[in-house]
């Protein structure tokens with residue numbers, strides 16, 4: 001099992017999207033992957049993708065990613081039966097190292113207030129500084145391709 005980058009087409013397959021009519025958020029991810037503004041990192045187990053994490057270099061809200069020094073980590077997910085074995089941590093560490101190599105010095109991640117295990121994971125990885133409370137997710141799009149309203153989550157910062 002190894003970590004690698006994946007294409008927009010692989011993202012659509014992973015999400016079970018129709019490539020001809022992707023959802024607004026899937027379309028947004030595809031466009032960003034194809035332009036190089038975002039990269040999808042995956043855990044590949046013999047050709048099957050079992051974990052994912054997106055590195056966004058630039059977003060409409062520069063508090064998340066400003067294209068220069070700050071990048072945003074989005075949609076960390078590990079297949080259910082493989083959780084609790086360190087895969088999420090290893091994927092985060094891999095992408096943190098990649099962001100550092102690219103010269104980013106500030107990394108952000110969003111987390112819902114009730115997600116205690118995720119908050120613990122991010123804290124261990126150094127995402128300790130609260131940036132702000134958010135009611136819009138710049139990586140989740142509505143049908144007008146505008147950032148979708150959210151019930152509320154916190155943006156956390158790690159300095160490299």
Ligand SMILES: CC(C)(COP(=O)(O)OP(=O)(O)OC[C@H]1O[C@@H](n2cnc3c(N)ncnc32)[C@H](O)[C@@H]1OP(=O)(O)O)[C@@H](O)C(=O)NCCC(=O)NCCS
Pocket residue numbers: 074075076077078079082083084085086087088089090117118120121
């Ligand atoms: C959040 C998520 C990605 C974490 O992935 P994971 O692979 O389970 O993460 P890890 O295994 O690295 O860490 C999780 C726990 O396993 C423990 N762990 C780490 N390495 C371990 C190992 N080698 N063996 C056993 N346990 C380990 C960690 O200490 C951690 O424990 P804690 O919850 O008590 O703090 C996963 O739970 C997930 O996909 N959740 C659903 C989607 C989600 O909420 N994503 C985040 C917001 S988009």
